[in-house]
Amino acid sequence: MTEAVGGVVAIGWPQLALASAFIIVTGGITLLLHLGVAKDLAIATLRTYVQLLALGFVLRWVFRSDAPLVVLAILGVMLVAATRIILKRSPDAPPGLFGSTLLSMAIVGITITFAVTGLVVGVDPWWRAQYVIPIGGMVIGNSMSGIALALERVFADLDARSGEILALTALGATPWEAAHPSVRTALRTGLIPGINTLAAVGIVFIPGMMAGQVLAGVDPLVAAPYQIVVMMMVATADVLGSTGAVLLSYRRRFTPDGIFLEKGHRG
Amino acid sequence: MSWEMSLLLRARGLTATRPSDAASAAVFADLDLDVAAGTLTDVSGPSGSGKTTLLLALARLLPDVTGELYLDDVIAAEVDPRMWRSRVAYLPQRALLAPGTVHSNLVQPWTLRIRSGVTPPSEGELRAALDGVGLDGIGLDRAAARLSVGQAARVALLRVVLTAPACVLLDEPDASLDDESAKQVASMTARFVGSGGAVVRVRHARVDANADRRMRLADGRLTEVTGRD
Numbered sequence: 001m002t003e004a005v006g007g008v009v010a011i012g013w014p015q016l017a018l019a020s021a022f023i024i025v026t027g028g029i030t031l032l033l034h035l036g037v038a039k040d041l042a043i044a045t046l047r048t049y050v051q052l053l054a055l056g057f058v059l060r061w062v063f064r065s066d067a068p069l070v071v072l073a074i075l076g077v078m079l080v081a082a083t084r085i086i087l088k089r090s091p092d093a094p095p096g097l098f099g100s101t102l103l104s105m106a107i108v109g110i111t112i113t114f115a116v117t118g119l120v121v122g123v124d125p126w127w128r129a130q131y132v133i134p135i136g137g138m139v140i141g142n143s144m145s146g147i148a149l150a151l152e153r154v155f156a157d158l159d160a161r162s163g164e165i166l167a168l169t170a171l172g173a174t175p176w177e178a179a180h181p182s183v184r185t186a187l188r189t190g191l192i193p194g195i196n197t198l199a200a201v202g203i204v205f206i207p208g209m210m211a212g213q214v215l216a217g218v219d220p221l222v223a224a225p226y227q228i229v230v231m232m233m234v235a236t237a238d239v240l241g242s243t244g245a246v247l248l249s250y251r252r253r254f255t256p257d258g259i260f261l262e263k264g265h266r267g
Numbered sequence: 268m269s270w271e272m273s274l275l276l277r278a279r280g281l282t283a284t285r286p287s288d289a290a291s292a293a294v295f296a297d298l299d300l301d302v303a304a305g306t307l308t309d310v311s312g313p314s315g316s317g318k319t320t321l322l323l324a325l326a327r328l329l330p331d332v333t334g335e336l337y338l339d340d341v342i343a344a345e346v347d348p349r350m351w352r353s354r355v356a357y358l359p360q361r362a363l364l365a366p367g368t369v370h371s372n373l374v375q376p377w378t379l380r381i382r383s384g385v386t387p388p389s390e391g392e393l394r395a396a397l398d399g400v401g402l403d404g405i406g407l408d409r410a411a412a413r414l415s416v417g418q419a420a421r422v423a424l425l426r427v428v429l430t431a432p433a434c435v436l437l438d439e440p441d442a443s444l445d446d447e448s449a450k451q452v453a454s455m456t457a458r459f460v461g462s463g464g465a466v467v468r469v470r471h472a473r474v475d476a477n478a479d480r481r482m483r484l485a486d487g488r489l490t491e492v493t494g495r496d
Contacts, residue, residue, distance in 0.1 A: 163359065163361060163363040164363045164365055166328065166359055166363070167358075167359055167363045167364075167365075167423075168365075168375075168379075169328060169352065170326060170328060170352055170356060170357040170358070170359065171352070171353070171356070171375070171376045171379060171426075171427070171430070172349045172350070172352045172353035172376070172379050172381035172382070173349070173379050173381075174349060174379075174380060174381075177378075177379050177380065255330045257327065257330075257348045258348055258349060259327075259328055259329065259330050259348075261330065264285075265330055265331070
């Protein structure tokens with residue numbers, strides 16, 4: 001069943017079974033060492049199979065249907081799922097952030113995705129699923145991590161500075177004047193992983209997309225500019241998405257009168 | 268009616284509820300308080316009786332307070348909360364200075380929009396003000412984090428007084444201060460009152476003979492203390 005398809009060596013069931021044998025050996029080792037993770041490993045392996053094969057079927061169907069509404073609907077599902085993950089990762093955030101987080105993710109994610117596919121890559125037609133969905137996934141997934149980190153950070157820092165915030169508010173400060181050091185801290189924290197990735201890429205690791213293209217037989221010098229474009233866009237999505245999400249949400253920690261809500265006062 | 272005109276700050280029917288058990292427990296209910304310009308009012312009472320809550324409510328720094336507040340006979344609803352707080356200035360019990368120098372902390376109020384267009388005190392004025400409260404050994408470029416508790420308390424009070432509010436609300440200003448700092452804080456307070464300012468001061472300890480009025484907050488009620496306790 002092994003055959004070359006467009007420069008790619010396709011993997012068949014026997015190869016999958018061989019790869020699974022490695023996981024079974026790994027599971028055996030964890031059992032010998034009583035690590036207590038064998039069941040989790042088995043379930044996770046099964047999920048990898050099911051989820052990725054399902055993704056393959058879905059993407060194949062989407063690529064064939066090639067309808068703009070389907071592409072947009074898939075981006076919408078990604079955005080909603082990412083927003084839910086962000087809010088789950090920010091337990092200290094005030095309630096009611098779904099709308100503002102989804103909005104900043106959507107504006108940034110959709111703008112940047114189509115900027116890359118339309119202006120940089122020049123996809124024709126503009127909604128071509130083969131380009132829009134993988135690039136959209138990378139943009140949304142990366143800004144999701146940045147936004148989650150920044151949101152978690154801003155509310156933790158506001159709580160840590162609650163005494164200073166009270167003193168500032170008592171001097172007549174607006175919520176922005178009292179909160180902006182925390183907003184800066186949060187955005188810096190949210191951006192550091194992205195900057196580190198930009199600095200380390202190509203030396204410490206080969207990014208997933210470029211690795212995939214090279215494995216698929218693409219000339220590395222064709223793959224590299226692609227990856228550069230994606231890195232730039234992902235970093236931009238990261239910065240703009242977390243800035244938007246934090247700016248739209250920090251005010252919820254204050255009453256309309258500008259009073260910072262201490263822990264006991266949050267309904 | 269004429270005597271009421273001289274009242275700077277009035278509270279009528281002030282009610283604050285404890286946030287954690289919102290259903291029933293009021294910290295205090297239906298409380299009235301009159302504060303005249305140029306007076307020092309001491310409020311004492313047991314721990315947890317709501318003295319800090321009262322000051323926060325007067326400064327409009329507490330959510331879910333009901334009742335009426337007037338500043339110079341203008342009802343609170345007609346005064347922007349930030350303008351109110353710049354005139355009725357609450358000083359937290361623990362002097363919390365921002366990261367930075369003594370100078371950056373002292374001029375911080377003038378970095379806020381509420382005082383845009385107002386000239387901050389000059390370095391000379393700040394130097395003189397520090398000297399006046401026994402901080403002549405402290406340079407303006409000293410890191411705020413390197414001040415002792417007593418020094419930080421004086422800088423924080425000085426910062427509030429320099430903004431020239433109409434009323435200062437002091438939350439246990441001399442708790443945990445050394446004798447020298449406590450003495451300086453007391454004389455800063457007296458000078459502010461002498462210049463026509465009003466002070467409401469919360470004290471856990473025994474009320475002070477310098478106060479013009481002595482009140483006691485206990486079991487949710489505020490009562491005038493007559494004679495010595």
